[in-house]
Amino acid sequence: MSEPAVDTLTEAEAVAELARLSTELAHHDALYHTEDAPEISDADYDALKRRALAIEARFPTLTTETSPSQAVGAAVSTQFAPVRHGVPMLSLDNAFDEDEVRDFVARIARFLKLPVDEPIAFIAEPKIDGLSASLRYEDGVLVQGATRGDGKTGEDVTENLKTLDSIPRTLSGTGWPRVIEIRGEVYAPTDAFDAFNAAAEAEGRRTYANPRNFAAGSLRQKNPKITAGRPLTFFAYAWGEVSEVFAGTQAEALEAFRAWGFQVNDRSRRVEDAAGLIDVYRQLETDRATLGYDIDGVVYKVDRLDWQQRLGFIARSPRWAIAHKFPAQQATTVLEGIDIQVGRTGSLTPVARLHPVTVGGVVVRNATLHNEDEIARKDVRIGDTVTLQRAGDVIPQIVGVVLDRRSPEAVPYVFPTHCPVCGSEAVREGDEVRRRCTGGLICDAQIVERLKHFVGRRAFDIEGLGEKQLIAFHERGWIREPADIFRLARDETRLSILRNEDGYGETSVRNLVAGIQARRTIALDRLIFSLGIRDIGEQTSLLLSRHFGSWAAFQAACLEAASGLPSPEWTQLSVAHGVSPRVMAALAEARLGDADPWPDAPLDQKIALAFPGLAAPARRAIATLATDWNGIRRLAQVARTEGPSATLGEIAGITGVGPVAARALADFFHEPHNRTVVEALIAELDKVEDAERPKSDTPVAGKTVVFTGALERFTRDEAKARAESLGAKVSGSVSKKTDYLVAGPGAGSKLADAQKHGVKVLTEDEWLALIA
Ligand code: IVH
Numbered sequence: 001m002s003e004p005a006v007d008t009l010t011e012a013e014a015v016a017e018l019a020r021l022s023t024e025l026a027h028h029d030a031l032y033h034t035e036d037a038p039e040i041s042d043a044d045y046d047a048l049k050r051r052a053l054a055i056e057a058r059f060p061t062l063t064t065e066t067s068p069s070q071a072v073g074a075a076v077s078t079q080f081a082p083v084r085h086g087v088p089m090l091s092l093d094n095a096f097d098e099d100e101v102r103d104f105v106a107r108i109a110r111f112l113k114l115p116v117d118e119p120i121a122f123i124a125e126p127k128i129d130g131l132s133a134s135l136r137y138e139d140g141v142l143v144q145g146a147t148r149g150d151g152k153t154g155e156d157v158t159e160n161l162k163t164l165d166s167i168p169r170t171l172s173g174t175g176w177p178r179v180i181e182i183r184g185e186v187y188a189p190t191d192a193f194d195a196f197n198a199a200a201e202a203e204g205r206r207t208y209a210n211p212r213n214f215a216a217g218s219l220r221q222k223n224p225k226i227t228a229g230r231p232l233t234f235f236a237y238a239w240g241e242v243s244e245v246f247a248g249t250q251a252e253a254l255e256a257f258r259a260w261g262f263q264v265n266d267r268s269r270r271v272e273d274a275a276g277l278i279d280v281y282r283q284l285e286t287d288r289a290t291l292g293y294d295i296d297g298v299v300y301k302v303d304r305l306d307w308q309q310r311l312g313f314i315a316r317s318p319r320w321a322i323a324h325k326f327p328a329q330q331a332t333t334v335l336e337g338i339d340i341q342v343g344r345t346g347s348l349t350p351v352a353r354l355h356p357v358t359v360g361g362v363v364v365r366n367a368t369l370h371n372e373d374e375i376a377r378k379d380v381r382i383g384d385t386v387t388l389q390r391a392g393d394v395i396p397q398i399v400g401v402v403l404d405r406r407s408p409e410a411v412p413y414v415f416p417t418h419c420p421v422c423g424s425e426a427v428r429e430g431d432e433v434r435r436r437c438t439g440g441l442i443c444d445a446q447i448v449e450r451l452k453h454f455v456g457r458r459a460f461d462i463e464g465l466g467e468k469q470l471i472a473f474h475e476r477g478w479i480r481e482p483a484d485i486f487r488l489a490r491d492e493t494r495l496s497i498l499r500n501e502d503g504y505g506e507t508s509v510r511n512l513v514a515g516i517q518a519r520r521t522i523a524l525d526r527l528i529f530s531l532g533i534r535d536i537g538e539q540t541s542l543l544l545s546r547h548f549g550s551w552a553a554f555q556a557a558c559l560e561a562a563s564g565l566p567s568p569e570w571t572q573l574s575v576a577h578g579v580s581p582r583v584m585a586a587l588a589e590a591r592l593g594d595a596d597p598w599p600d601a602p603l604d605q606k607i608a609l610a611f612p613g614l615a616a617p618a619r620r621a622i623a624t625l626a627t628d629w630n631g632i633r634r635l636a637q638v639a640r641t642e643g644p645s646a647t648l649g650e651i652a653g654i655t656g657v658g659p660v661a662a663r664a665l666a667d668f669f670h671e672p673h674n675r676t677v678v679e680a681l682i683a684e685l686d687k688v689e690d691a692e693r694p695k696s697d698t699p700v701a702g703k704t705v706v707f708t709g710a711l712e713r714f715t716r717d718e719a720k721a722r723a724e725s726l727g728a729k730v731s732g733s734v735s736k737k738t739d740y741l742v743a744g745p746g747a748g749s750k751l752a753d754a755q756k757h758g759v760k761v762l763t764e765d766e767w768l769a770l771i772a
Contacts, residue, residue, distance in 0.1 A: 006058060024048060025048055026206045028048070052068035080156050081156040083146035085152060092317050093321075093323070094297075095325070101278060102274045104300070107319075110715060110717075120307075123251055123303050127295050127324075128295055131187075131219065135181065136240075137179070142168070145157055145158040150458065157220065163227050168261035172260055176256070177245075183236070185235050187235070187293050190211060210294070215232055218232055234262070234263060254268060295326075298323070299321060300323075319721075332385055332387050334384070334386070335352050335381075336355055336382070336383075339351045343449055349368065352368070359389070359396065367388050371434050379412065381410040383407055387402060450532050454485075455485070460526065461526075462485065481677045486681075489513045498512075521685070521686050523545075523691075525542045525691060536664060540657055543654055543656045544657065546692075549691050558665050561647045561651055561662065561665060562668075564645020565645075565666050566648075567642035573621075576624070577617060578616075586613065603627070648662055655724065700723060700728040701728065704738050704739050705729070705731070705738070706732070706741045706742070707744075709746045709748075733750070740759070742764060742766075743761055
């Protein structure tokens with residue numbers, strides 16, 4: 001049956017038709033969002049939605065709270081204006097057990113170089129399971145409210161936030177800074193959430209899976225009146241930009257918030273050591289169900305703000321806080337099958353297909369089985385009853401098998417040795433736990449996964465180009481690499497094919513092109529992340545972008561690192577038992593002639609004579625790698641000439657990056673195909689935005705500093721972090737590029753190097769005076 005065109009409908013017909021569509025869409029929304037079991041294709045869903053939106057556009061008076069244009073995930077793009085956070089909204093590192101909490105406390109004491117018996121005061125606060133918001137007050141008046149977004153840019157939801165009773169329009173009391181951004185959590189009390197769902201269910205409206213989704217959906221409404229009707233509440237616990245200092249401790253800050261009219265969590269406690277933190281955690285875990293709102297753990301924050309400042313941040317989370325998560329919730333269900341997913345780097349991941357089961361308020365149908373060793377270790381068989389667990393936002397996992405429910409027919413699972421998508425052999429390299437498809441460039445699964453990663457929200461975030469479109473464009477042979485996406489946006493032939501296609505049409509094409517064009521300018525960290533390089537996640541990308549500042553500098557370093565990769569022989573030698581970097585240096589320094597000076601000496605003696613001062617384990621390692629004098633000479637030569645370039649060392653030395661990621665970058669840029677793909681992409685872009693330079697107006701900005709010897713006021717880590725936060729680069733070795741060597745007592749070879757290169761040497765006090 002063909003439906004009447006929207007522009008021929010009378011108002012009465014439109015009312016009926018919109019009601020029909022709303023019910024249908026609500027049904028599919030519920031299947032898709034809360035049960036994860038869609039009945040119709042995305043294209044059919046989109047068609048229903050488009051029809052509903054067209055009716056609402058024609059008869060705007062029909063729009064109500066329940067109408068399709070108001071539903072979450074509605075196909076209305078860029079509903080809210082972006083808000084750039086002056087001070088980023090950070091996330092928190094997690095601790096999953098008590099040892100990790102004790103490590104956190106010990107790390108802080110070490111970093112701050114505190115005497116062992118010095119207490120560290122913390123505030124332990126319930127970790128509310130809602131969504132964070134930032135409220136900007138100027139002269140005590142609420143002027144803007146924003147969601148967190150990606151931490152750098154959120155959405156302007158001012159009008160919606162103003163409808164919450166717990167968010168004051170003007171601040172009470174006195175003593176507030178002229179400008180202050182109050183941050184905290186928007187959440188739905190559990191009672192109110194249950195009541196909403198019950199009423200929605202009775203009326204056939206959309207229900208929500210949990211209070212957190214409900215709070216998010218309620219806040220991101222186009223119509224503030226709808227938000228006003230939802231039972232949302234706000235707890236204040238942090239702040240962003242402030243014009244003046246207003247507190248000396250977290251406890252004082254919370255008190256100030258309370259005095260200014262905010263709700264502050266009354267279960268927050270001040271304690272002085274790890275044991276105190278754990279007590280608060282256990283108590284909250286016991287009381288969890290009776291709090292009246294969902295929490296998923298406890299947040300520990302160093303109380304003294306001057307210490308918070310010294311501790312600073314690593315990438316996106318503070319060193320002075322951690323979230324101690326509650327243990328996962330568990331359930332049992334039947335394993336119906338095992339699917340093998342192929343990731344963008346080719347790794348084969350077994351995914352459990354489960355009989356649907358509710359765990360902690362969410363319906364779970366899939367869970368990760370990690371890798372083949374895990375399946376074998378747990379002896380998981382298809383048809384087994386399994387225990388699974390889900391912790392917060394982490395992917396559900398299979399914990400184990402309920403053996404007494406195993407059927408006698410169940411057979412051990414045999415992991416495939418070939419890629420299920422391209423058929424190439426799948427192998428395990430070295431001691432890797434993952435089996436990887438060797439299809440690389442020809443494997444469609446890898447190609448599509450790389451593209452998916454590329455357009456993802458945390459990478460290029462291309463609106464209008466979702467997984468579904470990407471797969472379709474890949475199948476047509478239109479998109480194989482990132483540059484193709486940008487080429488498509490100016491390929492009139494292909495665009496006009498799309499315009500004339502069912503399920504696409506003029507508007508979608510216009511949105512797609514706009515979405516692509518908008519991303520011809522991209523931030524450096526996003527660009528690096530989007531390349532999908534193994535071991536280069538979002539945090540590492542951010543650290544790399546800050547270190548190198550520009551695409552040009554980053555790329556030059558990667559190419560240099562790639563051209564100076566260590567040879568396999570060097571790598572084999574450097575990882576041999578007993579062979580430390582010092583041993584490598586000793587081997588490299590030895591100058592051995594062609595002729596064997598000790599022809600009659602046995603091998604082990606030759607080695608001892610050739611490299612005097614080497615410890616026995618190193619000598620034994622060499623004896624296993626060389627059989628004669630020529631072999632010994634060769635090892636010395638390898639150590640001298642085949643090691644990694646200094647640039648690889650520079651990258652590995654960036655705080656938080658490390659040798660594994662550095663090596664992955666170098667390997668990636670070593671591959672000619674990758675270089676071609678990257679160059680083609682860059683050619684399509686208008687601009688790569690330089691990283692935000694941490695600081696350029698300090699006396700040490702842009703300078704390279706090396707620390708050596710014992711520092712007395714700070715730990716090496718704090719000194720390094722402080723220097724970096726002031727815009728300096730910290731290096732591990734002295735060269736002619738070094739600006740300052742900060743030398744404490746006991747400084748050795750670096751001091752000599754500094755003198756050789758004419759580098760300025762400072763005492764710790766002189767350094768402190770310089771940066772004061
Ligand atoms: S402090 C730099 N305190 O947890 C510190 N966060 O996993 C920023 N959250 O994005 C956050 N309760 O949405 C803080 N008492 C609390 C919290 C809390 C819930 C959320 C918040 C944050 C996320 C990090």
